[in-house]
Amino acid sequence: MELLGTIGSLVSLFAAVLFYFGWASTDAETRAFELRDSIFRLSTSDYLLRSVQALFLPAWLVVGALLAAVVLREWLTRHPGRAESLVPRLRWGWLLPVALFPFYRLHPALFELAIPLTAIPCLLATAYAHTRSTGPGAAERRHRLHIWALTVVLCVLSLFWAVTSYAGIVGRGRAEEATRTVNTPAFPSVVVFSEKDLMIRGDGVCDQRVSAKGSAYAYRYSGLRLFYVSGDRIFLVGRKWRPAQGTLWTVRESAAVRVEYVSGPLGRRPGCR
Incomplete structure (x- = not known):
C-alpha cells in the first residue's frame, strides 16, 4: 500500500507538471503575440497535449540523471573508503546554485533555467551528506525527516521554477x-463562406461577394490561415499576418457560416480567387 501511495503521488506530481508546463508555454506563446491564453479557453486536456511533445527531451534528461544517481550510490556503497572522503564535500553542494546567481544578468534566459536545474541535484546531495552520518536514535530520525522534508519542498519549488523557464523558452x-x-503548410489555408458580412478585412485577406445564383452564401473570404481550433471556435489569421501588427479572427461554423480547408498550392496563391 505504501508503494502504491508513492506511485500515486508521483503520477499526480507528473500530471501537475504536465498541466503547468502546457499552461506556462501557451501563456508565453500568446504573450509573444501580444495576446492572452484565456481567449482560447483551452481545456485541461488541451494543456496536457500541448506539453507532451516538448517534454520528451527533459524526460530523457531526468531518466538519465536518475540512472546516474543510482550508479553513484552503488559506487559509494562498494567503495566505502572513497565515500567517506566524498560525502563530507557534498554538504556544501548547495553553494553551487547560489554561486550562479551573480551571473544571472549576463544571460537571464540561460541562468533562469540553469539555476533551478543545478539546485535540485545539489540540494539532494547536501541532504544525503547531512543525513548519512546521523545515528539511529529517535532524535536523529526526526532530524533526518526534517532535512528531507525541507529538501523535497525546495526541490519541488525548483522543479516548477525550471518548468516555468523552459516553458517560456518553448x-x-x-x-x-x-x-x-x-x-x-504548417498553417492550413482556409476559405470562409457566410450569409452575412463578417467584416474580415486586412492582413492579405480577400473578401468577395458571391455572385452565383442560388448560393446560400453572400460573402467569401480567402487568404486566411488556420491558427487554432478550440471547441466550436475556429481562430484565423490572414496570410500577411504578423504578431505585432495582425488581427486574430474567431468564427463558429454553422448553417450560416461554412469553413473550407484548402490543401496544396491552390490555397496559397497570392491575390483573390
Missing part, C-alpha cells in the same frame, strides 16, 4: 516559428 520558440511559417 512558448517563445513556437511564436517565432509561427511567424516564419504562416505561409507554409
Whole structure:
C-alpha cells in the first residue's frame, strides 16, 4: 500500500507538471503575440497535449540523471573508503546554485533555467551528506525527516521554477516559428463562406461577394490561415499576418457560416480567387 501511495503521488506530481508546463508555454506563446491564453479557453486536456511533445527531451534528461544517481550510490556503497572522503564535500553542494546567481544578468534566459536545474541535484546531495552520518536514535530520525522534508519542498519549488523557464523558452520558440511559417503548410489555408458580412478585412485577406445564383452564401473570404481550433471556435489569421501588427479572427461554423480547408498550392496563391 505504501508503494502504491508513492506511485500515486508521483503520477499526480507528473500530471501537475504536465498541466503547468502546457499552461506556462501557451501563456508565453500568446504573450509573444501580444495576446492572452484565456481567449482560447483551452481545456485541461488541451494543456496536457500541448506539453507532451516538448517534454520528451527533459524526460530523457531526468531518466538519465536518475540512472546516474543510482550508479553513484552503488559506487559509494562498494567503495566505502572513497565515500567517506566524498560525502563530507557534498554538504556544501548547495553553494553551487547560489554561486550562479551573480551571473544571472549576463544571460537571464540561460541562468533562469540553469539555476533551478543545478539546485535540485545539489540540494539532494547536501541532504544525503547531512543525513548519512546521523545515528539511529529517535532524535536523529526526526532530524533526518526534517532535512528531507525541507529538501523535497525546495526541490519541488525548483522543479516548477525550471518548468516555468523552459516553458517560456518553448512558448517563445513556437511564436517565432509561427511567424516564419504562416505561409507554409504548417498553417492550413482556409476559405470562409457566410450569409452575412463578417467584416474580415486586412492582413492579405480577400473578401468577395458571391455572385452565383442560388448560393446560400453572400460573402467569401480567402487568404486566411488556420491558427487554432478550440471547441466550436475556429481562430484565423490572414496570410500577411504578423504578431505585432495582425488581427486574430474567431468564427463558429454553422448553417450560416461554412469553413473550407484548402490543401496544396491552390490555397496559397497570392491575390483573390
